[in-house]
Every structure is written in structure tokens, then in C-alpha cells.
Amino acid sequence: DVSPLTVNRLSIYLRCLRMLQEQGLRQVSSQELGRCFGISPALFRKDLAHLGEMGIRGVGYDVDSLAANLSRHLGLERTHRMVLVGAGNLGSAVARYFxxxxxxxxMVAVVDSDPEKIGRPLGDVTVRPREELRQAIEKTRATIGLLTVPAEAAQSTYDELVEAGVLSVLNFAPVHLRRSAAVHTRNVDLRIHLEELAFYLVR
Amino acid sequence: DVSPLTVNRLSIYLRCLRMLQEQGLRQVSSQELGRCFGISPALFRKDLAHLGEMGIRGVGYDVDSLAANLSRHLGLERTHRMVLVGAGNLGSAVARYFxxxxxxxxMVAVVDSDPEKIGRPLGDVTVRPREELRQAIEKTRATIGLLTVPAEAAQSTYDELVEAGVLSVLNFAPVHLRRSAAVHTRNVDLRIHLEELAFYLVR
Ligand SMILES: NC(=O)c1ccc[n+]([C@@H]2O[C@H](COP(=O)([O-])OP(=O)(O)OC[C@H]3O[C@@H](n4cnc5c(N)ncnc54)[C@H](O)[C@@H]3O)[C@@H](O)[C@H]2O)c1
Ligand SMILES: NC(=O)c1ccc[n+]([C@@H]2O[C@H](COP(=O)([O-])OP(=O)(O)OC[C@H]3O[C@@H](n4cnc5c(N)ncnc54)[C@H](O)[C@@H]3O)[C@@H](O)[C@H]2O)c1
Known part of the structure; x- marks a missing residue:
């Protein structure tokens, strides 16, 4: 199957294509794409070939059709409903961002265990009590759970998200979750971004 | 030079190596590493060879020395001092996390333009007034700036961070910054993580 690292490259490709679209470009050569992607044409041509994108000899790629193809593969032609658990600092920022x-x-539901947070508006939703998590997922048929609770609550909250039927979880808490094989689970860790900066700082 | 995508793979390799160290493993084969990394041995051997890590035919890699080498290349043997601008929801969560x-x-300094936030403790620092940004950077010799202000304030704040002498900036605001060539600048966008989830959801 396709590895997450390949998928992340597809996201980067799409961002480049969007910038090129904004600049009004219709065709783009492999060299120009390689410069934007920060990846050699040899590598990205392989990725794009898997999506059925061969490019045209001597011309390159059609910007609009490549962007549309990437967008479709990244599932962006559909709506993905998300619930968030833990409307603290991080959760509030994430909930409002989406x-x-x-x-x-x-974002179709946000829940929290702190009575002080109930009723607080975050974007298009208001914070509901933690006990309403399961019914919120069933009612909205949310497919993605966002986990922004403290570390000590992460595993039990994750287990409940899985049982309530979400198909994927994005975990922000600094714990190695015991993962369900049925639910695509990813961790977010800002440290990876900082490590990238540190790599270049020490060279 | 080394592309950010390569550097991000190094971060992933190090996380795997840390897990293997916790399990008490001393040697690991290319196959086992490939499974952990989610990358074919052909690809990561190339990455590791650039770091001078060749592996031992028939044995694999020494876990501790590989981890130490990765850690050194990712600049994790040094201390990187960071300032954060914008102690709102996202900024507060990030400041406390680090x-x-x-x-x-x-985290050596946090500043905000909202008088209500001044004096608020976040981890080991307290929020200072926005006007103190430059002196905070000079006094602490911070090398990394974290930008968690609203979109409309992002460019001017970035320009000021650059002028005050930071060497890298991690930008969380949803804007394409006019970047300084002298300052290594990266954007953080949670959407990339969600696109990864969506990719697998629509397959
Ligand atoms: N991944 C990263 O890079 C990163 C960055 C910053 C913070 N974090 C992590 O994100 C999490 C949240 O951080 P924060 O600064 O927003 O913390 P916070 O304390 O401000 O927010 C936590 C929220 O979760 C709620 N909560 C606690 N237990 C709950 C439960 N069982 N069910 C529902 N809600 C519950 C609290 O009432 C609170 O509103 C922490 O685990 C933190 O370590 C991760
Ligand atoms: N990258 C992502 O995935 C992601 C996720 C969530 C939020 N965000 C972005 O992060 C930023 C912060 O989000 P938030 O929810 O914490 O917003 P917020 O309104 O809670 O926080 C913004 C803070 O910045 C301060 N501020 C405003 N102008 C300033 C200036 N000129 N100098 C110093 N401080 C200033 C405000 O007083 C406030 O405390 C926004 O741009 C938001 O779009 C990005």
C-alpha cells in the first residue's frame, strides 16, 4: 500500500500546483516542478506515474489537471466531518482553524470534560459535555477524531473514539497510543518541525 | 544541499531508533528498520550512507550509534533557544509544550500585544509586552522564532523577528510570508496531516 511519506509528498505537490495556478500557469516543466517541490524529477515522476500522470515529453505537465488529480487522490473532493475532544488551548485553536x-x-462537534468550557463557541460549533461524544459521532457520522486532551486522558479518549466509530484519529497528546488496527491513527508532533530547523542551524 | 523532506525522514528514523532502544535492541536488520520507518531499505540506506552510516553486511545497524548519529545531525545535542510571538490559544499550547x-x-521568551496576557505564566516563562521582542531576542540570543499571531499580524511580526536576528522561524499563521533569504523559514499546517487521513479514507 501507499506509505504516509508518499502521501505527504502528494500534499506538497498540490500546494505547489496551487501556487502555480494562482500565478496563472497552464503548463509546467519537470524542472520547474522539481524546483518547487524540492524533489528531483526522477523521484516525483515515479509518484505521479502511480496516479496515472505521465507528463508530456518536451512539455511537462498540465497544471490544472494535475492539481485536480492530486486533490481527488487526497480526498479533498469530499467532506470529512471531524469531532474534537479537549477544548483547551490547543483544541480551541485547532477547532477555530477548521x-x-x-x-x-x-468541525462538526467539540466536547470537553470541564463544565466551564461547555457552551463556548468555537467556529461554527459550541463545546458540548464530554458525555455527548458518542451521540455526537453517531448523529454527525463524523469520520475523523481529533485528540487534544492531556496525556493522561489520551488512551481512554482514543479507545472511546474508536468504539464510537470514527475511521481516523489525529492525536496531539505526547503518548504512544495502543492503536486499533481498524482506525487509521496518526500522531502530530511539532518537534519534527523544530528538528528540521535545528538540522539546518547546526550545519 | 539536503532537502527538508530528507531531514523529515531523519526525524522519523530517529523516532524508530528511540523505540528500538526502549525495547533494548542493540542490533537491527535493514528489514526491521524498513518496517519501522515505512520506507524501503533501498531508500533509507541512501539517506543513512550520507551520514556515514553503512551498516554491516549480514548484521544490519548498531541501534545506539545510529541513534546518536541521527541525533547529532538533527542538532539535538545542542540547546536551541526559542521566542514565541502571540500567546493566544495556539501559542499558549505551544509555549507550554516546549x-x-x-x-x-x-522557550526563553513569549511576547503578546494584549495587555490582559502580560504576566501570564507559560511553562518556565511569563508573557512579556510585544515591545520587548527585540530586547528579549538580543538578551537570550534566541535562534528560533515561533509565529502564532493572527494572519494580519504575521508579515510585520516576521519582519521584526528577522531584523532582531533570529536564524529560523516556524510560522503557524495561514499566510505565504515574504521570506528573508537569511532566515530559514518554515510553515506549519495541520491540513497536511488531515490530507493524509483523507487520502486513506477515500481509498
Ligand atoms: N503535538 C504537539 O506538537 C503539541 C503541542 C502542544 C500541545 N500538545 C498536547 O496537546 C494536549 C492539549 O494541550 P493544551 O495546552 O491545549 O492543554 P489544556 O490543558 O489547555 O487543554 C486540555 C483540555 O482537555 C480537557 N480534558 C481533559 N480531560 C478530558 C477528557 N477526558 N475528555 C474531554 N476533555 C478533557 C480539559 O478540560 C482542557 O480543556 C496536551 O496533551 C499537550 O501535551 C501537543
Ligand atoms: N498552522 C496550523 O495548522 C494552525 C492551527 C491553528 C491556528 N493557526 C493559526 O495560528 C494563529 C493563532 O491562532 P489562535 O487560535 O491562537 O489565535 P488567538 O487569537 O487565540 O491568538 C493570537 C494571539 O496573538 C496576539 N497578537 C495579535 N497581534 C499581535 C502582534 N502584532 N504581536 C504580538 N501578539 C499579537 C493576540 O493578543 C493573541 O493573544 C492564527 O494565525 C491561526 O490561523 C494555525
């Missing part, structure tokens, strides 16, 4: 407008990612 | 303990990344 909580308005009509991109493919829609 | 604001305690003694990892390689140390």
Missing part, C-alpha cells in the same frame, strides 16, 4: 468556511474538513 | 524540562528546544 471550524468555519467550507473546506473539505468540517 | 516550556518546561530540558530538551534541546527551550
Amino acid at each position: 471550524g468555519t468556511g467550507d473546506g473539505p474538513f468540517r | 516550556g518546561t524540562g530540558d530538551g534541546p528546544f527551550r
Whole structure:
């Protein structure tokens, strides 16, 4: 199957294509793409070939059709409903970031165990009590769970998200979760971004 | 030079090596590493060879020395002092996440333009007024700036961080910054993580 690292490259390709679209470009050569992607044409041609994109000898790629193809593969032609657990500092920022407008990612419910947070508006939703998590997932048929609770609550909250039927979880808590094989689970760790900066700082 | 995508793979390799160290493993084969990394041995052997790591025919790699080598290349043997601008929801979560303990990344100053936030403790620092940004950077010799202000304030804040002498900036605001060539600048966008989940959801 396709590895997450390949998928992340597809996201980067799409961002480049979007910038090129904004600049009004219709065709782009492999060299120009390679410069934007930060990847050699040898490598990305392989990735794009898997999506059925061969490019045209001597011309390159059609910007709009490549962008549309990438967008489709990244599931961005559909709406993905998300629930978030833990409306603290991080959770509030994340909920508001995705909580308005009509991109493919829609925040449909936020829950928290702190009574002080109930009723607080975050984007298009208001914080509901923690006990309503399961019914919120069933009612909205949310497919993605966002886990922004403290470390000590992470595993039990994850288990409940899985049992309530989400298909993927994005975990922000600094714990190695015991993962369900049925639920695609990823960790977010800002440290990876900082390590990238540190790599270049020490060269 | 080394592309950020290569550097991000190094971060992933190090996380795997740390897990193997916790399991008490001393040697690991290319196959086992490939499974952990989610990358074919053909690809990661190339990455590791650039770091002078050749592996031992028939044996694989020495876990401790490989981890130490990766850690050194990722700059984690040094302390990197960071300043954060914008102690809102996201900024507070980030400041506290890095604001305690003694990892390689140390939060040394946080500033905000909102008088209500001044004096608020976040990890080992308290929020200072926005006007103190430059002197905070000079006094602490911070090398990394974290930008967690609203989109409309992002460019001017970035310009000021650059002028005050930081060497890298991690930008969380959803804007394409006009970047300084002298400052290594990266954007963080959670959407990339969600696109990864969406890719697998629509397959
Ligand atoms: N991945 C990263 O790079 C990164 C960055 C910053 C913070 N974090 C992590 O994100 C998490 C949240 O950080 P924060 O600064 O927002 O913390 P916070 O304390 O501000 O927020 C936690 C929220 O979760 C709620 N909560 C606690 N237990 C709960 C439960 N069982 N069910 C529902 N809600 C519950 C609390 O009431 C609170 O509102 C922490 O685990 C932190 O370590 C990760
Ligand atoms: N990259 C991502 O995935 C992601 C996720 C969530 C939020 N965000 C972005 O992060 C930023 C912060 O989000 P938030 O939810 O914490 O917002 P927020 O409104 O809670 O916090 C912004 C903070 O910046 C301060 N501020 C405003 N102008 C300033 C200036 N000129 N100098 C210093 N401080 C200033 C405010 O007083 C406030 O404390 C926004 O740009 C948001 O879009 C990005």
C-alpha cells in the first residue's frame, strides 16, 4: 500500500500546483516542478506515474489537471466531518482553524470534560459535555477524531473514539497510543518541525 | 544541499531508533528498520550512507550509534533557544509544550500585544509586552522564532523577528510570508496531516 511519506509528498505537490495556478500557469516543466517541490524529477515522476500522470515529453505537465488529480487522490473532493475532544488551548485553536468556511474538513462537534468550557463557541460549533461524544459521532457520522486532551486522558479518549466509530484519529497528546488496527491513527508532533530547523542551524 | 523532506525522514528514523532502544535492541536488520520507518531499505540506506552510516553486511545497524548519529545531525545535542510571538490559544499550547524540562528546544521568551496576557505564566516563562521582542531576542540570543499571531499580524511580526536576528522561524499563521533569504523559514499546517487521513479514507 501507499506509505504516509508518499502521501505527504502528494500534499506538497498540490500546494505547489496551487501556487502555480494562482500565478496563472497552464503548463509546467519537470524542472520547474522539481524546483518547487524540492524533489528531483526522477523521484516525483515515479509518484505521479502511480496516479496515472505521465507528463508530456518536451512539455511537462498540465497544471490544472494535475492539481485536480492530486486533490481527488487526497480526498479533498469530499467532506470529512471531524469531532474534537479537549477544548483547551490547543483544541480551541485547532477547532477555530477548521471550524468555519467550507473546506473539505468540517468541525462538526467539540466536547470537553470541564463544565466551564461547555457552551463556548468555537467556529461554527459550541463545546458540548464530554458525555455527548458518542451521540455526537453517531448523529454527525463524523469520520475523523481529533485528540487534544492531556496525556493522561489520551488512551481512554482514543479507545472511546474508536468504539464510537470514527475511521481516523489525529492525536496531539505526547503518548504512544495502543492503536486499533481498524482506525487509521496518526500522531502530530511539532518537534519534527523544530528538528528540521535545528538540522539546518547546526550545519 | 539536503532537502527538508530528507531531514523529515531523519526525524522519523530517529523516532524508530528511540523505540528500538526502549525495547533494548542493540542490533537491527535493514528489514526491521524498513518496517519501522515505512520506507524501503533501498531508500533509507541512501539517506543513512550520507551520514556515514553503512551498516554491516549480514548484521544490519548498531541501534545506539545510529541513534546518536541521527541525533547529532538533527542538532539535538545542542540547546536551541526559542521566542514565541502571540500567546493566544495556539501559542499558549505551544509555549507550554516546549516550556518546561530540558530538551534541546527551550522557550526563553513569549511576547503578546494584549495587555490582559502580560504576566501570564507559560511553562518556565511569563508573557512579556510585544515591545520587548527585540530586547528579549538580543538578551537570550534566541535562534528560533515561533509565529502564532493572527494572519494580519504575521508579515510585520516576521519582519521584526528577522531584523532582531533570529536564524529560523516556524510560522503557524495561514499566510505565504515574504521570506528573508537569511532566515530559514518554515510553515506549519495541520491540513497536511488531515490530507493524509483523507487520502486513506477515500481509498
Ligand atoms: N503535538 C504537539 O506538537 C503539541 C503541542 C502542544 C500541545 N500538545 C498536547 O496537546 C494536549 C492539549 O494541550 P493544551 O495546552 O491545549 O492543554 P489544556 O490543558 O489547555 O487543554 C486540555 C483540555 O482537555 C480537557 N480534558 C481533559 N480531560 C478530558 C477528557 N477526558 N475528555 C474531554 N476533555 C478533557 C480539559 O478540560 C482542557 O480543556 C496536551 O496533551 C499537550 O501535551 C501537543
Ligand atoms: N498552522 C496550523 O495548522 C494552525 C492551527 C491553528 C491556528 N493557526 C493559526 O495560528 C494563529 C493563532 O491562532 P489562535 O487560535 O491562537 O489565535 P488567538 O487569537 O487565540 O491568538 C493570537 C494571539 O496573538 C496576539 N497578537 C495579535 N497581534 C499581535 C502582534 N502584532 N504581536 C504580538 N501578539 C499579537 C493576540 O493578543 C493573541 O493573544 C492564527 O494565525 C491561526 O490561523 C494555525
